[in-house]
Structures are given as structure tokens and as C-alpha cells.
Amino acid sequence: MCRDIHNNWLHGFAQAGMKALQDEFKARKLTSLDERAHFVERMIGDKDNLQLKLRPFLWLSEYDETSTTRRGVFRGKLVTRTLAHHLTLVTDHASHDFEFSREIKGALVMAIQSVLRALLYNVTGELEIPPGSGANFSSANWADLPKVDAVTKKKIIISRHTLWDSYIKELKLRDWQRIINESMVYCGKKKKDTESENESDIEVIIGEKEELYDPDMDPSLSY
Numbered sequence: 001m002c003r004d005i006h007n008n009w010l011h012g013f014a015q016a017g018m019k020a021l022q023d024e025f026k027a028r029k030l031t032s033l034d035e036r037a038h039f040v041e042r043m044i045g046d047k048d049n050l051q052l053k054l055r056p057f058l059w060l061s062e063y064d065e066t067s068t069t070r071r072g073v074f075r076g077k078l079v080t081r082t083l084a085h086h087l088t089l090v091t092d093h094a095s096h097d098f099e100f101s102r103e104i105k106g107a108l109v110m111a112i113q114s115v116l117r118a119l120l121y122n123v124t125g126e127l128e129i130p131p132g133s134g135a136n137f138s139s140a141n142w143a144d145l146p147k148v149d150a151v152t153k154k155k156i157i158i159s160r161h162t163l164w165d166s167y168i169k170e171l172k173l174r175d176w177q178r179i180i181n182e183s184m185v186y187c188g189k190k191k192k193d194t195e196s197e198n199e200s201d202i203e204v205i206i207g208e209k210e211e212l213y214d215p216d217m218d219p220s221l222s223y
Helices: 002-027 033-044 077-090 102-120 173-185
Strands: 145-148 155-158
Touching: 002 033, 002 077, 002 102, 033 102, 077 102, 077 173, 102 173
Parallel strands: none
Antiparallel strands: 145 155
8 A cells, every 4th residue: 555655656746747847838838849849958958968967947047038147946947846746745735834854855856856757758849758667757767776887897876866965955944945835836835925035045056066055155145
């Protein structure tokens, strides 16, 4: 029974990512395959590099083509639309409160992976799911993958589920509140009041190591 619940949860996430992308197409009035393919290309970044961590769709600011600074990491509309699937399951419809827990971190990763999967299967602007079990949203395809290095013969781990762990650990409670608030909008929950809009979001500066930088943690900056 527990396995069935888990499988249903995964299946729900897979559907949520696909639906989030279709909803974004509709919201932007993207009707042609070329328009949709262009949007997917812009959101996904390098589609051939599956180890790429900081993809455009993660940031809220990337959904505004006039924005010049990346802000709102893990608050991209596709991510929060998909994360709403989890929040719908774990929150009481009579309450708008959400207790921060370890589980939400895993759910955020699942939302990211589901969105990435949806984008990869829509690169032409049309949904094209490859045949076979390799297309399933399952642990076999999306969990970390142990392999043996062909040269050194040492066991290595290819990060897939834990790819974003180092960045997620840097999120503060306020950042989680914003992620959750914006996700709850998509599952029919009332958005909580947040702090002044004059306060900064997380701002990400990408260097050679794809470093995540939060200006709120830098005492030399004031807002």
C-alpha cells in the first residue's frame, strides 16, 4: 500500500509538471510550435547537459523578458505551479498554514525534476514522450545513479536527485515562505502576507562553479 501511495505521488508530480508547462503556454498565448519551442529553449538552457544545475526556469525573473537580473531562485512559475501538487496533498484545505519540514525540500527537488522532464519532452514545441520505461518519472530514471568510471574503475555517483542540494541548503526560512506562498496560489490556497516588496529576493550570480549568492547574507549591501 505504501508503494502504491508513493507511485501515485510520483505519477501526480509527473502530470503536474506537464500541466504546468501547458498552463504557461496558455497564459502566454503561445499557440504555434515555433513559439512554444522558443519558450522551452529559453527556459531549459543547455538541454544536452543533464548535470546543469542553474537552469533559467528556476528563477521567477526569467519569466519576465524585460528583467535584467536573475531573482527569485526556485520561485519560477513552472516550479511553483508544479510544487502546488505536493502542497495540495499535505495541507488542510481549511487552513492556510504550512509547517516547514524536511519533506518540502524533497518535494521542491521533485518539482524541479518534473519541470525539467516536461521541458525535455517539449523541445520541439509539441509533447513527444520517448517509448519505453526510460521515459517514466521514476527512481530508476531520476534518482542518483551509481556507476563505475571506465578509466579509474572507481565507483562514482551521478547526481540527479541531489543535483540542487547545495543550493537548497542555502535557502532561509523567508525564502521558503515565499516559495510556499507562491505555490499555494496555484492550489487554491490564499497567499499569505509577505514582507515589504522593497526587501531583496535571492539574487544569483553565476560564476565558473555556478555559485549561489544571496545579497541578504552580505553585510556590505543594504536595501
